[in-house]
Amino acid sequence: MGRIANFPSSWSKDAEAFVLSSEHRPSSGADSGDDDVPVISLKPLFDALGAELAKGSDWAAISAKVEQSEDSALRSLVEAIGNACAEWGFFQVIDHEVPRELLHKVKDVAKEFFTLPVEEKKKIGRSFDRHLGYNDSELTKNTRDWKEIFDWAAIGYMEMPETVESDYRSGKYSKTTVKSYNQWPEKPEGFRDACEEYTAAVVHLASLLLGLITVSLGLPFNLFHHCFDTENTIRARLNYYPQCPLADMVCGVNRHVDSGALTVLAQDDVGGLQVKRKDGQWIAIRPCEEAFVVNVGAIFQVWSNDKYCGVEHRVVVNETRERFSIPVFFDPDIRTDVSPAPQLVDETHPAHYQSYNWGFFRRTRNNGNFKQLGENIQIYHYAI
Ligand SMILES: O=C(O)CCC(=O)C(=O)O
Numbered sequence: 001m002g003r004i005a006n007f008p009s010s011w012s013k014d015a016e017a018f019v020l021s022s023e024h025r026p027s028s029g030a031d032s033g034d035d036d037v038p039v040i041s042l043k044p045l046f047d048a049l050g051a052e053l054a055k056g057s058d059w060a061a062i063s064a065k066v067e068q069s070e071d072s073a074l075r076s077l078v079e080a081i082g083n084a085c086a087e088w089g090f091f092q093v094i095d096h097e098v099p100r101e102l103l104h105k106v107k108d109v110a111k112e113f114f115t116l117p118v119e120e121k122k123k124i125g126r127s128f129d130r131h132l133g134y135n136d137s138e139l140t141k142n143t144r145d146w147k148e149i150f151d152w153a154a155i156g157y158m159e160m161p162e163t164v165e166s167d168y169r170s171g172k173y174s175k176t177t178v179k180s181y182n183q184w185p186e187k188p189e190g191f192r193d194a195c196e197e198y199t200a201a202v203v204h205l206a207s208l209l210l211g212l213i214t215v216s217l218g219l220p221f222n223l224f225h226h227c228f229d230t231e232n233t234i235r236a237r238l239n240y241y242p243q244c245p246l247a248d249m250v251c252g253v254n255r256h257v258d259s260g261a262l263t264v265l266a267q268d269d270v271g272g273l274q275v276k277r278k279d280g281q282w283i284a285i286r287p288c289e290e291a292f293v294v295n296v297g298a299i300f301q302v303w304s305n306d307k308y309c310g311v312e313h314r315v316v317v318n319e320t321r322e323r324f325s326i327p328v329f330f331d332p333d334i335r336t337d338v339s340p341a342p343q344l345v346d347e348t349h350p351a352h353y354q355s356y357n358w359g360f361f362r363r364t365r366n367n368g369n370f371k372q373l374g375e376n377i378q379i380y381h382y383a384i
């Protein structure tokens with residue numbers, strides 16, 4: 001394969017590991033036709049809450065205001081979010097009130113960080129026991145992703161059960177936990193501040209979206225906020241997808257469903273994120289620098305008892321242009337036991353899943369990613 005000669009030197013020795021089996025290659029094509037995931041304005045929410053309440057995190061007061069509101073624009077917003085979650089599992093939000101400067105600052109430092117020599121970046125490398133930092137060899141479904149990443153946790157560390165039993169059916173894990181702390185590079189200057197300010201703003205947005213999605217299921221706005229209150233596993237990521245000589249055969253991120261509750265992602269104008277529509281067709285998500293892409297993950301699928309599903313998506317790469325994106329994975333405290341909301345379960349709507357512990361799930365997934373154990377733990381392993 002002559003094109004491998006154009007691989008970055010650190011990747012060329014295991015070039016074959018990036019190549020997807022023919023049925024999963026991006027060359028199968030995405031339709032960007034006239035169907036598109038909905039773009040939704042959050043203005044009615046901020047209008048209804050008012051600046052003071054919207055900026056704070058008094059979830060009980062925000063909850064009361066949203067639930068009691070008879071404002072038709074707010075009702076329509078909730079309905080649009082519910083429809084998007086049920087139909088696509090994805091939507092984009094505009095008028096989100098995250099200041100644009102924060103996004104620009106973090107994009108600038110991200111670009112600078114990824115141009116550092118690989119040895120410099122590896123000083124803060126991720127490993128089996130260090131869950132946060134730099135990595136250039138992530139696997140999705142046992143295939144190497146064409147990307148470099150930098151991960152950090154919103155609260156400064158990620159906590160995990162110290163051990164889990166390898167059989168996911170057992171659900172057994174140790175009650176002692178280990179913490180993995182953020183690792184920050186020395187360069188570029190201002191990197192850490194930019195990342196932290198950005199995360200604080202997006203985590204706040206994600207908390208509002210969590211409430212709106214919950215209300216769209218007919219549940220109280222703040223039903224799940226306690227799972228994220230103090231300890232949580234919210235993680236942010238800088239994704240760098242270099243230009244790729246084999247763009248038709250590899251993926252930036254292979255097809256997958258996000259395992260957590262919600263993902264809120266900023267992308268640049270290059271494009272590459274694709275979502276699988278219900279008919280199996282891959283649909284390109286139109287890049288919009290004003291917007292965040294939001295998707296529900298597997299936890300919401302379980303909480304909603306399959307009303308909203310975590311939907312497969314992937315990232316295709318580009319021969320001529322590099323791409324950057326910044327997802328925030330809005331994931332709960334490891335002590336969260338995930339099961340369908342009791343309000344959605346009755347004799348005619350039995351629970352589709354048995355309860356599982358998020359810390360166990362997260363640790364098992366992490367072990368699998370490092371050891372290539374074959375199929376990763378999935379929520380359908382808990383299907384009833
Ligand atoms: O870069 C993107 O657009 C999406 C990345 C993604 O799906 C992920 O990191 O889970």
Ligand SMILES: [Fe+2]
Nearest residue numbers: 256257258313
């Ligand atoms: Fe994803």
